[in-house]
Amino acid sequence: MKFTDGYWTLRDGVEASCPVEAYHVTSDPDSLTVMAPVRRIKHPGDLTLGPVVTVRCTSPMPDVIAVEITHFKGVRPREPELPLDAPEPASVEVSVDAGEAVLTSGALSVRFARGDTWRMDFLAGGRVLTGSGANAMAVIEDGGQSYVREQLDLGVGQHVYGLGERFGPLVRNGQSVDIWNADGGTSTEQAYKNVPFYLTDAGYGVFVHDSGKVSYEVASEAATRVQFSVAGQSMRYLVVHGPTPKDILRRYTALTGRPARLPAWSYGLWLSTSFMTTYDEDTVSSFIDGMAERNLPLSVFHFDCFWMREYQWCDFTWDPRAFPDPPGMLKRLKARGLSICLWINPYISQLSPLFAEGQENGYLLRRTNGDIWQGDQWQPGLAIVDFTNPAARTWFADKLGALLDMGVDCFKTDFGERIPLDVAYFDGSDPERMHNHYAYLYNQVVFDLLERRRGRGDAVLFARAASPGTQRFPVHWSGDGEATFAGMAQSLRGGLSLGLSGFGYWSHDIGGFIGLPDAAVFKRWVAFGLLSSHSRLHGGDSYRVPWIFDEEAVRVLRDFTRLKLRLMPYLGRIADEAHTDGLPMMRPMVLEFPDDPSCAYLDTQYMLGDALLVAPVFSAEGDVRYYIPEGRWTGLLSGETVTGPRWVEERHGFDSLPLLVRPGTVLPFGAVDDRPDYDYATGVVLRIYSPPESMRTTTRIVTPGGELSAVFTVERDGGRTRVTADRPVRDWAVLLVGEPVPAPVHGAVAERVAEGALLRALPGALTIEAGGE
Incomplete structure (x- = not known):
């Protein structure tokens, strides 16, 4: 929702009151509270005038700071609100002096400037991540409706992601987004899955803890800020420190919940x-x-x-x-x-036999006059189950x-x-x-x-x-x-x-x-x-x-x-x-390669986990253009290698697509190809792709249900490679992709295959020495 008319003025009918100074600061061992008037206090008479904005900072867990902005405190809380988990208590440090007031949780701090300037900054590692400056935070009246607005700074070259399942460009910069579920298909700005959480590549994410409609202007209304607003007299948002995008997701999902484990059969x-x-x-x-x-x-x-x-x-x-x-x-x-x-x-x-049952027992949503709410879109006279009623559940x-x-x-x-x-x-x-x-x-x-x-x-x-x-x-x-x-x-x-x-x-x-x-x-x-x-x-x-x-x-x-x-x-x-x-199985390139600027905007390719790059083909002819980060990548289907960073243009048949294995990967290949639920360790082939001269990595074989089947350790030191299993595993093997069979090989039976050297391990471990065919 936009409130301004350009840089200088507000839209017709809009009145915005913005904090101008941290006039009064109070603290206790767990919180920091700032009373911020919206006009300069020049003489005692100014103390009788409002509004005054109250900003309270706390921490639900280390490296996360919650900010509560309140105008009128007497408004009843609006329910429901998503309960947040508290996986580990935060040890908070609070300091207040004449120059600033600071609350610190883990590596993340919020700092308020004292004096004549309104400034609230979030810092980590001595660096300002983002902040709220002059005319950013506001309480707003627009046509009789009250809003609370916040604008957080967005630096040059920084990108915003998330806000749910959105079908436009992956980078949210320049977009207006309303967090409001709608049945609108996948080709508009509407979305079925709306989440008031955004993640940046600048070391932090922000979650607006509000179940209702949250309106975002992402570097749109104010080109250097991310704006979010809610209707009412208060707002609560949480700044989540990384520093990496993966760290941000780990902390955010620790608060809001992580996906359950799923049965193996569901992956088929x-x-x-x-x-x-x-x-x-x-x-x-x-x-x-x-x-x-x-x-x-x-x-x-x-x-x-x-x-x-x-x-x-x-x-x-x-x-x-x-x-x-x-x-x-x-x-x-x-x-x-x-x-x-x-x-x-x-x-x-209403033609379902369950309609009368639900109506009689109070299981269906009602209008404010007591009638059952009904509509004709989708089913004639349909009603909606009221899941706030335990009996209806x-x-x-x-x-x-x-x-x-x-x-x-x-x-x-x-x-x-x-x-x-x-x-x-x-x-x-x-x-x-x-x-x-x-x-x-x-x-x-x-x-x-x-x-x-x-x-x-x-x-x-x-x-x-x-x-x-x-x-x-x-x-x-x-x-x-x-x-x-x-x-x-x-x-x-x-x-x-x-x-x-x-x-x-x-x-x-x-x-x-x-x-x-x-x-x-x-x-x-x-x-x-x-x-x-x-x-x-x-x-x-x-x-x-x-x-x-x-x-x-x-x-x-x-x-x-x-x-x-x-x-x-x-x-x-x-x-x-x-x-x-809380890490997705299908990962945007920026999640795995946050330091590669070429990955920031990529949304026609992805990483399947941390090791496989997938570039779907969006043409009948098979032409595809995709980006490869640094290193020597290997085509899983073709066995061909390509070295990045670079852009690649290829043509693929319908039986193929760019599917590349990340350098240094030990990729476990199962022995079964007709069902998803089997013993993943038995007969597994560890495919080793472009390993460095020196490395030590472990490959965990885990069922989707979380059961650990085996752990394989691959160690390389110069010309020697050793692979061991932490427990007895039947018929496992190692495939050196694209490599000749070296000699000698200890503890294995070696054979040549099209892709390289297949070393079928004898019980225990195998060791490969350099120097030979």
């Missing part, structure tokens, strides 16, 4: 019936048979809308015309090794529990963005703040049910709407994208932005949702989709089985699915990092 290929398609058990069986006949590994089958009867969404009852024997059908599908997912949403049509979960009893494994929690404001919640929650937070409660109810029934580590959703903290309940997918190359690029930008907003896992509809993709779009999207955290074939009004495109699409899907399954020992480790550190 998901196949859907698609959204608005007609199908029955025979259709489903034909899809699954077709996948099996073509040797296409399939892990999850998803039933979308029409598993329920038309006009009765949601009643959580199988349509008996299409599915006369749901328990038997699910049993037959599970006997084929498939997990089952069902589409749901939090809306109850139990009721909704019990309906889903009956489906779990039948054999269902997980749910796609669709919708949850179009939440109205003219309602009264059971617990008195503020409707404006519940508009976004509703997504958190909705997904929490379903995920908690799955964890109770299936156990931690075996619960998974496919969710669309999200708000701060909803990263706890994965997975999230991008929503309704266009079935074009442009739609594919939009989806990627959204996923990378979401990863920089604290979400560890992310997926998208392979081939796009809106419209039927042509064969080229589908095949290029397959490669991208199978090199994502989670991989799902899904569309809007058309099926997404590959053989409806062409036979090459079948081969492309087979090859990339099997590649992903062989990469599971590596993906298991980076999935564990999502849970333990």
Whole structure:
């Protein structure tokens, strides 16, 4: 929201009052409070005039400082508010003298200038990270509505990222962003997943701790500042110190929650019936048979809308015309090794048998006059479940529990963005703040049910709407994208932005949702989709089985699915990092290479974990241009090497894309390529790429559930390489990519392969000496 008319004046009707000095400072061992008048105090009469802004600083954890800006203290708190975790107590130091007032937490300090100048700075390592200067902080009146505004300095060459899953350019500089969930597809400024947290490459991030609408002007209204504002009389925001982008994410997610661990089967290929398609058990069986006949590994089958009867969404009852024997059908599908997912949403049509039940028991959102809130968009006369009512939460979960009893494994929690404001919640929650937070409660109810029934580590959703903290309940997918190359690029930008907003896992509809993709779009999207955290074939009004495109699409899907399954020992480790550190599996280049200025704007390529560079191809012809950071990188598919930093232009067939391994990587390759859940350590091949002359690195083999299977240590010292396992592992091997077989090799059987030297370890360890073929 913009309040000014250029640099000098305010917009018509806007009155802004800005602190001009830190007039009075008080402190205690845990906080620092500054009373800041908005006019100079020149004589005693000025003390009778307002406003006065109160700024209170505290620290919820080391290296994080919370700032509370208050105009009127008598306003009742507006609920709900996302509760923050406190993983470790902060030891705060406070000092006040005639020149300045400072609060320090860990390496981060906030400093207020005393005297005639208003200045609040955040410092780390003796360097100012950002700050709020003259005419930046303000309490504002605009047409009878009150706002609190803050503007934090943004230095030359500094970039802003995050603010949820946004589909425009990855760098937010120059953008206006409203944190307000909307069902707007992936091609506009609207977003399904809005998070009032931004991350910079200047050593800090900022989280506005507010569940309602937060408006951002990112180097837009004021070109040298990031502005954020909220309606009301107070605002609370937290400055999170890094210094690296990864450190910022670790601390932010320690406060707001980290993604749960997910079951191994969820990383395999998901196949859907698609959204608005007609199908029955025979259709489903034909899809699954077709996948099996073509040797296409399939892990999850998803039933979308029409598993329920038309006009009765949601009643959580199988349509008996299409599915006369749901328990038997699910049993037959599970006997084929498939997990089952069902589409749901939090809306109850008035034609659903559940409508009267929800109305009678107070489970549905009501208008302020007591009527059930209803609308006709999406389902005739639909109502919305009120998840602030504990009884409604139990009721909704019990309906889903009956489906779990039948054999269902997980749910796609669709919708949850179009939440109205003219309602009264059971617990008195503020409707404006519940508009976004509703997504958190909705997904929490379903995920908690799955964890109770299936156990931690075996619960998974496919969710669309999200708000701060909803990263706890994965997975999230991008929503309704266009079935074009442009739609594919939009989806990627959204996923990378979401990863920089604290979400560890992310997926998208392979081939796009809106419209039927042509064969080229589908095949290029397959490669991208199978090199994502989670991989799902899904569309809007058309099926997404590959053989409806062409036979090459079948081969492309087979090859990339099997590649992903062989990469599971590596993906298991980076999935564990999502849970333990809050780091996304799919990482913008700037997250891995924050000191490389060429990576700042890159949003058409990414790192899958810390070791694999992926550059999806966005053209039918296969032309692609991508950037390689410093070092000697190796193509995982081609074995060819290229040295960076440099830009590369290539042409790829549909069976290929730029997929490069970072120098010095020890990449574990699994022995199984037809399922994602297997013993990752047995038969693992450690592929060593462009190692330096001296190195010592460990490679952890971790299941997605967090179980440590083995730790391999690779040590190089001049001409000697030694690889050891920390426990007995059957049939493991080392592949020296692009290297001849050296001699002698101790503790291994060596053989030549196309890529280099395959050294199959005898029990214990192997040692490779330089000097020989």
